[in-house]
Amino acid sequence: MYASDGYDADLFGGVRFDTTADLVIPPSLIDQVIGxxxxxxxxxxxxxxxxxxxxxxxxxxxxxxxxxxxxxxxxxxxxxxxxxxxxxxxxxxxxxxxxxxxRGKEIVAAHKEEARKRASSKNTMLLILVIGILGIALISGQLLMGIVAVAFIFMAFRSFMPKETAMVPKLIVxxxxxxxxxxxxxxxxxxxxxxxxxxxxxxxxxxxxxxxxxxxxxxxxxxxxxxxxxxxxxxxxxxxxxxxxxxxxxxxxxxxxxxxxxxxxxxxxxxxxxxxxxxxxxxxxxxxxxxxxxxxxxxxxxxxxxxxSETMNDTPENRAKLVRFVAQEVKNDGKIPHYDPSAVSEILREAKRRSGRKGHLTVKLRDLGGLVRVAGDLAIQEGSPVTSVHHVVSAKQIARSVEDQISDEYIRRTRDYDLTIVSGNLVGRVNGLAVVGNDAGSVLPITAEVTPSQGAGMVIATGLLKEIAQESIKNVSALIKKFSGTDIRKVDIHVQFIGTYNGVEGDSASVTVATAVISALEDIPVRQDVAMTGSLSVRGDVLPIGGVTYKIEAAAKAGIRTIIIPQSNLADVLIEERYSDMVSIIPVTRIEEVLRYALVPEDKEAFEQKLLQIGKHMDIPKMPMP
Ligand code: ADP
Missing domain, CATH: 3.40.50.300 (P-loop containing nucleotide triphosphate hydrolases)
Structure with a gap:
């Protein structure tokens, strides 16, 4: 009977253990490589x-x-x-x-010995010479001359006799x-x-x-x-x-x-x-x-x-390998206590979460190893003989990437200055979501303004986001045309990504951009307690994006209650438990669903009519409200 028997048999891929100390680690390094x-x-x-x-x-x-x-x-x-x-x-x-x-060491040692011998016979010779000269000088009463002669001999020896060590070879490899x-x-x-x-x-x-x-x-x-x-x-x-x-x-x-x-x-x-x-x-x-x-x-x-590879399939075999990975890391570290099954299961959950893909486990194992060590350190601090689940949970709070910490700080700061708006309705402003670095999300509000154009209509966006904005507007222009009947060539569309900094992912903003532009064009307010992420096809299908878990967590931290994500990303969502009660997630497949959810039109009927225009000629069933 093992402690792991209390868990679902498949969870650890059939591996049975009380703590990871029970596991066998293959002796050769190549067999320790996972995934x-x-x-x-x-x-x-x-x-x-x-x-x-x-x-x-x-x-x-x-x-x-x-x-x-x-x-x-x-x-x-x-x-x-x-x-x-x-x-x-x-x-x-x-x-x-x-x-x-x-052989190298022996050769150098032999040469050194030889040099030492030669040096000592040279010194003996020198000593005899000095005594001789001083003796003669004393006898002949020319002591001063004698001392000068000895000094000369010393200098001559230094300068003209080769140093013995100069002949000793050097072992370089x-x-x-x-x-x-x-x-x-x-x-x-x-x-x-x-x-x-x-x-x-x-x-x-x-x-x-x-x-x-x-x-x-x-x-x-x-x-x-x-x-x-x-x-x-x-x-x-x-x-x-x-x-x-x-x-x-x-x-x-x-x-x-x-x-x-x-x-x-x-x-x-x-x-x-x-x-x-x-x-x-x-x-x-x-x-x-x-x-x-x-x-x-x-x-x-x-x-x-x-x-x-960056991820591997979430199969029992691969989970078994990850269990062994925990054992390997604990053993290699040598300073932390082994893991009990509860702690290993939390590491497996984190591996799933970090993969960012459904049915996968991460293979970025150095970072995961970092978590294993921090949790172990916490166990040591507590004087616990094994690392348990609560150590891993606390470690996740501590072992966060710099990006994630910056993102938190950023959310706090923007809240201080009311840059984050998470309630009420506003025209042309949508809370989008972005990924920063590898494992941090951030709320990225997008605002749009539409003005009559003096010439050919233009898309005006600033800074780094110019291309992204232009691309996404081009992609959504067909939808906008269908929805509002407006030819966007007659207007200038200004788009601004508020308070962005480097590392904003491009395409996942296209649902957000489309919503902001339609809101501005039609003068329909957008709910600010909703955030959204998703890529958009020219026909209005909402397509999958990356980093969905981190985006949802960022929105939750910022105080947003409802998050619209692509239906196809739903299985990728693996948010931390503490956030799961804070937000509701709305999976969508079409832009109409997004608009229906996020916009607050005065004339609901006219709005519905316009929505129907988008899907016209397309073979899509009328979507129920999420
Ligand atoms: P890289 O060279 O790709 O940056 P390393 O080989 O230096 O990564 O990995 C650092 C540590 O992370 C390793 O010493 C090992 O403990 C762990 N690690 C990384 N990848 C794997 C893997 N595929 N299998 C097992 N352990 C891994």
């Missing part, structure tokens, strides 16, 4: 065939995890150490030697003898960290200088030799670095030189240093489109490109 079956497949193939991979997708979906897993999967190979040696013929061209892993292939994350590296560098030497001469080979530092590409080099957000690398990366990929070796032009290191250039790594380049679609075209083509030509 990325395609990418896992590709990584397995790429590892056996030694191919490069490009991963495209949102942050926190497991890209670097997969890259690390690939390094574990690479066929076993002899790892190598890389050493730099002084070059007696050309100081500025250090020699590179490659030896089996583990070191591996353990039986280690697996290295995984190196080169994300955001500057050129030196990526390609290797030679440090500046402030002395450069006079016996105080550090020899060139001793100032050489390996780059990420060299440390990834025979392993995996992972670079996220590829486009943030300078173009010249990307070019060098391409050379390194093609040649399998890359000399190290000082990266800073003004440094003495820039004069040094080693022999080519091996760097046969597999490249995993990652980023969102934008990153890929802005990366060096030759580099991209090289990776594509000798490897795979994969698109990372």
């Amino acid at each position: 990325q079956e395609h990418a896992v497949d590709v990584i397995r193939k790429a590892a056996t065939q030694r191919r490069h991979v490009m991963m495209i997708g949102s942050p926190g979906t497991g890209k670097s995890m997969l890259a690390k897993a690939m390094s574990e999967l690479l066929p076993k190979e002899e790892m190598q150490d890389i050493l730099t040696y002084p070059n007696p013929e050309d100081n500025n061209n250090p020699i590179i030697r490659v030896v089996p892993a583990g 070191s591996n353990k003898p039986d280690s697996t292939a290295p995984f190196v994350d080169g994300t955001g590296s500057h050129a030196g960290a990526l390609l290797g560098d030679v440090r500046h030497d402030p002395f450069q001469s006079g016996g105080l200088e550090t020899p060139a080979h001793d100032r050489v530092e390996a780059g990420a590409i060299h440390r990834a030799h025979k392993g995996v080099l992972f670079i996220d957000e590829m486009n943030t690398l300078e173009l010249s670095s990307q070019q060098s990366l391409l050379t390194a990929l093609q040649e399998g070796e890359f000399p190290i030189t000082g990266q800073s032009e003004r440094s003495s290191g820039a004069m040094v250039r080693t022999e080519p240093v091996p760097c046969r790594f597999l490249m995993i380049a990652a980023g969102n679609l934008d990153a890929v489109q802005h990366m060096h075209p030759a580099l991209r083509s090289r990776i594509r030509g000798y490897g795979y490109e994969v698109y990372m």
Whole structure:
């Protein structure tokens, strides 16, 4: 009998547990990856065939995890150490030697021992010489001369005898003898960290200088030799670095030189240093489109490109995997207590909510992992031996994105200044809804004003929203014409999105724009206790939009009581319980329903007649009032 038996058998996909401590976590990293079956497949193939991979997708979906897993999967190979040696013929061209892993340390140790021995015999020689000179000086009564001679000898030794340590090679890449292939994350590296560098030497001469080979530092590409080099957000690398990366990929070796032009290191250039790594380049679609075209083509030509999933189907198997995910995160964190079934079920609910799609679970697992950790921290704070549902519920309040917090602050502020109107009726003003960032909504009022046009009618909208407004007005112009019989070419339509800031999603405002324009044209007031979101077809069908849950929550927070959403989004709605009593949701399929609900006409009959005009010639049944 397990604690999870009290829940619906399917909820945890058949997994039975008291706490997540009972679950078995697969030992290899690749088996821990969840919801990325395609990418896992590709990584397995790429590892056996030694191919490069490009991963495209949102942050926190497991890209670097997969890259690390690939390094574990690479066929076993002899790892190598890389050493730099002084070059007696050309100081500025250090020699590179490659030896089996583990040998590097021994070689350096042997050289150091040798140097120490030589230094001590040199010191003995020096001591005998000094005693001798001072002795002779004392006997002959020329002590002052003797001291001067000793000082000269000291200086000569410093300047002309080579320093013993100058001959000791430097280990720049070191591996353990039986280690697996290295995984190196080169994300955001500057050129030196990526390609290797030679440090500046402030002395450069006079016996105080550090020899060139001793100032050489390996780059990420060299440390990834025979392993995996992972670079996220590829486009943030300078173009010249990307070019060098391409050379390194093609040649399998890359000399190290000082990266800073003004440094003495820039004069040094080693022999080519091996760097046969597999490249995993990652980023969102934008990153890929802005990366060096030759580099991209090289990776594509000798490897795979994969698109990372953002959601997975809500099936018992996938739910079982998410249960294991909670166990994995708790184990990896190591500081938080395991989860009981109630807490896991709340995490599953949140995974569903965050997917924003019906029948799906999110695979943006880094963020979900964040929630797992915050809830665990709360359990610790309380001294609880397990994490329970109330910890997860409180954690959701704390672990919110910055956008969500800003959105709250914004709602509070606009309320202070009466910018948010949530009661009464107004002509030409509609409460629309928008998504900010990934997981925050905001109320976005839209106002429209119609004036007779001096010339050809225009749509006048301001700022960033110009195109969106124009597009949506074009889309709804047929409907407006049918509804009001007005030819919109004879009027100027001014549309304003009030108090917007960046990140407003475009198309989901078209229902709102249409309602605002029709209200302004017809002089019919709009209910302000209603908010709406939806995209609109030219025939008046209300089409699905994204982020419906967050939009509804934002409206609820702002004090709006009724929210019109596309019928097809109804199954995506997964609002937090505390909001569910605050709002009623009206799903619609046609613009007529929106207008009927939101507008408050004086002459109801004439209004109904006009509504019928919209659907005229269309084979749609007369909709009942929602
Ligand atoms: P990305 O590189 O795509 O930004 P990471 O691989 O760095 O994301 O993911 C960060 C953490 O989130 C991982 O260490 C892991 O704990 C968790 N995680 C992300 N995606 C997955 C996944 N698909 N399966 C299991 N855990 C994941």
